[in-house]
Amino acid sequence: METFMINLVNRLRVTQFLLTIIITTLLYSPTWPFSAAAASTTTQLELLKGFKATPDPSTTPFQALLQDSSNNFAFGFLRTNETLLTVAVIHLPSYEPLWVANPTRFAQWSDTTQLSFNGSLVLSDPRSKVFWSTGTQGDRVVLLNSSNLQIIQSLGGESATQSALWQSFDFPTNTLVENQNLTDKMALVSSNGKYSMRLGEDFWGLYAAFRQGSDKNYYKHTAMEVKAQIVKGKGPIYAQINSDGYLGMYQLGTRPPVDILPFTSFQRRVNGLLRLRLEPDGNLKGYYWDGSNWVLNYQAISEPCELPSPCGSYGFCKPGSGCSCLDNRTDFNSGQCFRGVSAGDFCGDDVTEKNFWVLRREGVELPYKELMSYKTTSSLEQCESLCERSCSCWGAVYSNGSGFCYTLDYPIQTLLSVGDQSKMGYFKVRISPRRHRVGVLFRAMIGVLTGIVAVLVGFIGFVVYKKWMKRRGQKRFLEEGTGGASPGPYKDLGSASFRSLEMCSR
Incomplete structure (x- = not known):
């Protein structure tokens, strides 16, 4: 009996130990089923051939896949605009991106997007194909303590040296x-x-x-x-x-x-x-x-006003006072001084349509004129003429004191506000395409209405002329039949006086 009780106690202890292990495993193990792909999404010190990872929908804003040995930098999925992603190297303490794989083309943050390494790092999607690739044949991927992401190729031989086939520092x-x-x-x-x-x-x-x-x-x-x-x-x-x-x-x-x-x-x-x-x-x-x-x-x-375009297109920047608009009427707080401003030039436009208007402003200066070429002209009118005749010119800035004429071959950006009123600007403002189409349609409608009115006036004039000619013809006929005398009052041919006249003539 005593032996039976001892065995029972030992069995209970073993059962308790096994239950503890099971409960601990359930509490602290990942909730997803284990697989090679799932295991590879954890942060590693190197990526080997066969590595694959997809973005975790619950992760924001960065999902680390690879880190350096100092734990200062990490490489992984960087979320942008909530639904898009790219791969990037970030500074872990601040989450500041230091390098981005392709800042102009983004993939979707979805389980169909995949980062893989099989000698080359590839960000792809079955529907959109490849977004970005290193195009290499390396053996592994490492992230150095300098934040440099490298693809390494191991060289054979006794020395077993290594070579960096590709590195983010080069891009x-x-x-x-x-x-x-x-x-x-x-x-x-x-x-x-x-x-x-x-x-x-x-x-x-x-x-x-x-x-x-x-x-x-x-x-x-x-x-x-x-x-x-x-x-x-x-x-x-x-x-x-x-x-x-x-x-x-x-x-x-x-x-x-x-x-x-x-x-x-x-x-x-x-x-x-x-x-x-x-x-x-x-x-x-x-x-x-x-x-x-x-x-x-x-x-x-x-100085903020010295930046290339602190107040945007057709903005006006005054040091210490902030931004306004060149036309001095538009409220800068609306966020845009003129709508419909586009890039390019006026060379492809029909100059007879005049799809721009001219804005002039005194007390203006270019923020970086020392880096721009200029021509010397004798007057503001001559400077303006240089720009007016050039289809690639968007504007000109003229100094009356020096005669320097700076022509701008790009859409007008922010100009500096200066106290010298002898520095003047001439700027072309493109009429928005919608407004231009409305103007063309309006002019076409006016032309059609003018034509209709002309036809009606001509028709009415023709009818009046015909009636006048008809009356004139009747009058001439009567005048010719009476020898030119007035026909006088109507005579009754059956009256006695008319019969007496007839008898006398016989």
Whole structure:
């Protein structure tokens, strides 16, 4: 009996232990069934061939798939506009995107969208096919502590070396992080696609895409060449953020830098990450991470009115006073000074239709005129004539003091407000297509009505003329029958007097 009780107690203990394991497993295990695809959606330190992942509908705004060893950066699905996604590298403490795979084409945040790696990273959908691909034949994907995403190929041999076939640092979007090179083959592009940062032979510049096919340079920083000279033919220059707190320009294969542009943290070591971003307003700004916030470290343009278009099309910016509209009548608070303004030019339009009107304004200046070409004219009228005769010209700004005439070959952007009334502007304002069609239809209706009235007037005149001619003919006939005398009163041929006259004549 005693042995039976001992065995029973032992069995109860084993049963209790098994129940504990089962309950713990049910409480802390994932609710989805285990599979290779499901397991791959967890954050990893590398992605191997065969990796596949789909976005989790409950995740917002970022779903991490790969992270670096320091846990500062992650690569994964980035949600945008609630229903769309792309793949991106983010700074984990701030969730700030540092690199985006394809900022111009997005996939749907749905279980049909898939990121896979089979030598090449591919973002695809069975219905829309491939959204983005690296086009490589690598062995694995890693994310470095610098935030650089790389596809690695292992090389055979005793040394077992590795080579980076592809890296995100070669395809920057709107951000440059420290120790990342920006070469003359690359560009930073703002998230709205309107502005870009590019390198020249001895400078870097900011450009605005005001007109398709032609970018306007609105900011330029030329290398000072204090510590080193640029040698022609030795190679192009590149830019890099140095950990000491400056943006340097270098010529390939040479040190020290040919230019140093200091940030506010220059020679003051900061522990957080340094980055440079081209903002949606066209300004270039530098930041550093202080452990809890991004601190402004540098900005290329400090005065808001000096930005390429702070008040939008046909805006008027006065330092310290904000924005208004060039026509001085439209309320800027409506959000748009003129509706129907489009890109392009007037070269494809019928100039006889006059589908634009002219706006003139005194006290105006271009915010970046030192980077624009000009012609010297003797008068405002001559300057205006240059623009009026050119179908590619949208406007002109003239200085009466210098005679400089700046013509604008792109849709009018924000102008500066200045106190000098001798600086005058001439601007073409395109009539909206709808309004233009209404005007054309109205003129056509007026033409038709005018034609109808002319026909009616002609017909009435013809009828009146016919009646007048008929009456005139009757009158002439009567005058000819009486020898030209008046026919007088009617005579009764049967009267006695008429018979007496007849007898006498016999």
